[in-house]
Amino acid sequence: MKLELVKCHGSGNDFFIIDEMSNQYELTDEKRAELARAFCDRSTDLGADGILYVLHSDQVDARMRVFNADGSEASMCGNGLRCVARYVCEKLSIEEATIETMKANLHVQNQPDIFEDIPTYLVEISPVSFELTDLPLHLEQESLVNGKIPTLSEELEFTALSVPNPHLVAIVEKEQIGSNLQKEISEYVNGTNELFPDGVNVSFVKPLKKGHIYVRTFERGVGFTNACGTAMSASSLVTCLNGINDKETPIEVYNNGGKVRCVVHEQEGKQSIDLIGNASYLYSCTVDVDVENPHTFTVQDSNEFVDEIMQYAKLQKHASEFLNESMNA
Numbered sequence: 001m002k003l004e005l006v007k008c009h010g011s012g013n014d015f016f017i018i019d020e021m022s023n024q025y026e027l028t029d030e031k032r033a034e035l036a037r038a039f040c041d042r043s044t045d046l047g048a049d050g051i052l053y054v055l056h057s058d059q060v061d062a063r064m065r066v067f068n069a070d071g072s073e074a075s076m077c078g079n080g081l082r083c084v085a086r087y088v089c090e091k092l093s094i095e096e097a098t099i100e101t102m103k104a105n106l107h108v109q110n111q112p113d114i115f116e117d118i119p120t121y122l123v124e125i126s127p128v129s130f131e132l133t134d135l136p137l138h139l140e141q142e143s144l145v146n147g148k149i150p151t152l153s154e155e156l157e158f159t160a161l162s163v164p165n166p167h168l169v170a171i172v173e174k175e176q177i178g179s180n181l182q183k184e185i186s187e188y189v190n191g192t193n194e195l196f197p198d199g200v201n202v203s204f205v206k207p208l209k210k211g212h213i214y215v216r217t218f219e220r221g222v223g224f225t226n227a228c229g230t231a232m233s234a235s236s237l238v239t240c241l242n243g244i245n246d247k248e249t250p251i252e253v254y255n256n257g258g259k260v261r262c263v264v265h266e267q268e269g270k271q272s273i274d275l276i277g278n279a280s281y282l283y284s285c286t287v288d289v290d291v292e293n294p295h296t297f298t299v300q301d302s303n304e305f306v307d308e309i310m311q312y313a314k315l316q317k318h319a320s321e322f323l324n325e326s327m328n329a
């Protein structure tokens, strides 16, 4: 079978877009998961953090399904939704759209460039819940906001929330960023454990100056990534809960892949976050794959989006210079 792929990224969190809206690939869920395990393997000619399947929606403009590199399906992907937003808006020649995801139909919209000549999209991150049953997180309490989980750490304070995929967020000091602590905690909660039966995305957050934070995330089903859109959104909300940043005000979120902008909203007690950032293409290609054994494939007709790659490198350089200055201030 020949599949058309677009390799894209949001803040360095990279994915393949497979357009099932325009192609009759007739994939089963099992095949979608197997293709993710095969194509995301970075020891092959491909490699990515996940696959974004774009499908027809009976309700709205299009539907997005997200499969992590380990083949697990996630309910949402913020960086990936920006890439799907661009793909769908350009295909339908519209400036904004609504995309059906597993638990919500979400608004997406083309935006002014976050950096010169970089395609930029806003995606709605919601619904937000602090109910532990929505992650799920098995503790004898209804919610966890700046609370301890002694099994994981005696000193860290965590906030657990779903947006709607599950996130565990800790505001930390510089010394704890990049330490083994995050890796140990993340591998535990994403292995067989009593707390998070479905695993969880784990983020360490370092506030920089007001309106600026750094987020590092170990993603469920993937591992450490350059950035995790839903995690950066969840982290922005947690900094607002702690009075570090303000709602309805842009928060610049730095990560290892560059930066995005989040705006936290609250209406009638319900929160949502606008996630604004790049939706960049890296290359397109055709993959000839044996669907019965998806680890057997050849990559053909690969074409790079050279201008986009070069332009994004400028954003990343600019962002990493700011981050280094801030971390060493």
Ligand SMILES: N[C@H](CCC[C@H](N)C(=O)O)C(=O)O
Residues within 6 Å of the ligand: 013, 050, 066, 068, 073, 074, 075, 076, 077, 078, 079, 080, 165, 166, 201, 219, 220, 221, 222, 227, 228, 229, 230, 231
């Ligand atoms: N690993 C996540 C899905 C991908 C989310 C992330 N890539 C993002 O940009 O939000 C999960 O299993 O919930």
